[in-house]
Amino acid sequence: MFELRLLCPEERVEIVSDALMALQALSVSVEDADADTAAEQALFGEPGMPVDREGWQRSRVAALFGTEDAAREAAALLGLQDFFAGCSVQSVQPVAEQDWVRLTQSQFAPVEITPDFWIVPSWHELSAQATRSIRLDPGMAFGTGTHPTTRMCLRWIAQRPAGRLGRVLDYGCGSGILAIGAAKFGALDIDAVDIDPAAVQATLDNAQANGVQLNAGLPERAQGLYGTVLANILATPLKVLAPLLCAHVAAGGHLVLAGILERQAEELQQAYAPWLQLGVADSDDGWILMTAQRAAA
Numbered sequence: 001m002f003e004l005r006l007l008c009p010e011e012r013v014e015i016v017s018d019a020l021m022a023l024q025a026l027s028v029s030v031e032d033a034d035a036d037t038a039a040e041q042a043l044f045g046e047p048g049m050p051v052d053r054e055g056w057q058r059s060r061v062a063a064l065f066g067t068e069d070a071a072r073e074a075a076a077l078l079g080l081q082d083f084f085a086g087c088s089v090q091s092v093q094p095v096a097e098q099d100w101v102r103l104t105q106s107q108f109a110p111v112e113i114t115p116d117f118w119i120v121p122s123w124h125e126l127s128a129q130a131t132r133s134i135r136l137d138p139g140m141a142f143g144t145g146t147h148p149t150t151r152m153c154l155r156w157i158a159q160r161p162a163g164r165l166g167r168v169l170d171y172g173c174g175s176g177i178l179a180i181g182a183a184k185f186g187a188l189d190i191d192a193v194d195i196d197p198a199a200v201q202a203t204l205d206n207a208q209a210n211g212v213q214l215n216a217g218l219p220e221r222a223q224g225l226y227g228t229v230l231a232n233i234l235a236t237p238l239k240v241l242a243p244l245l246c247a248h249v250a251a252g253g254h255l256v257l258a259g260i261l262e263r264q265a266e267e268l269q270q271a272y273a274p275w276l277q278l279g280v281a282d283s284d285d286g287w288i289l290m291t292a293q294r295a296a297a
């Protein structure tokens with residue numbers, strides 16, 4: 001492939017980009033030509049408010065073409081247009097071929113949870129030491145095992161005495177990784193819920209790929225009492241959800257919360273104090289795992 005590089009003033013970027021697409025460019029990208037120089041002018045806008053300027057004062061516009069002839073022809077045709085005034089052609093350069101699939105896959109390596117429990121993308125072989133594993137590829141929903149909050153929840157699951165998870169609720173299941181992890185450690189009755197329908201679908205697909213049985217649905221699917229309630233969300237929604245999550249914890253059951261920063265431990269403790277006494281059970285890279293056990297009946 002060949003890249004045609006142009007320099008355009010702010011008011012020409014849109015029309016030149018449209019023209020490049022009409023000239024069969026495979027893609028067009030726009031960058032600030034003054035980025036990281038003294039001439040750089042940042043664009044700011046409050047969320048929800050219109051920005052005062054739509055583009056940079058000078059933009060570098062790069063268009064990909066399948067052949068060098070196509071790139072040079074596009075440059076020549078653009079040069080004849082009135083709207084190209086103030087723009088200039090900088091170069092036509094070959095672009096090194098990349099195996100994009102391989103490049104993307106190389107960024108996702110197997111993740112060790114414990115020495116014998118691993119999260120392994122489908123394009124990797126299982127190592128001999130992985131006596132338990134979850135097969136999971138990156139997708140639309142959060143939860144590939146690379147984030148410390150997910151890893152701490154999985155580590156907690158892996159360290160429970162065999163057969164002690166009981167009925168499991170994964171609240172905010174994302175990819176379903178925690179629910180699948182619970183199934184791999186012997187849980188037989190699992191509900192995984194999320195407000196995002198794409199996460200519910202990802203959980204069902206990932207459960208099937210891992211050969212485990214679970215129920216997945218929107219939050220109202222969570223019903224009754226559970227021996228283990230897992231919720232890896234974030235501190236603010238966890239505080240709002242405190243009465244709801246605590247109401248699902250059976251006598252003798254465990255509540256396991258993640259998505260909490262070290263400095264947020266006390267506010268979480270206070271939010272849950274009317275129902276359960278939370279303590280810090282693990283920490284990883286500034287994040288903490290907080291757990292509580294309801295007294296046995």
Ligand SMILES: C[S@@+](CC[C@H](N)C(=O)[O-])C[C@H]1O[C@@H](n2cnc3c(N)ncnc32)[C@H](O)[C@@H]1O
Binds near residue numbers: 145219
């Ligand atoms: C950080 S991800 C955790 C995913 C997975 N459980 C893990 O541990 O990797 C949080 C998930 O919670 C979901 N979520 C956020 N707020 C929620 C709420 N109020 N009720 C249910 N799910 C919620 C999000 O859609 C997201 O999929």
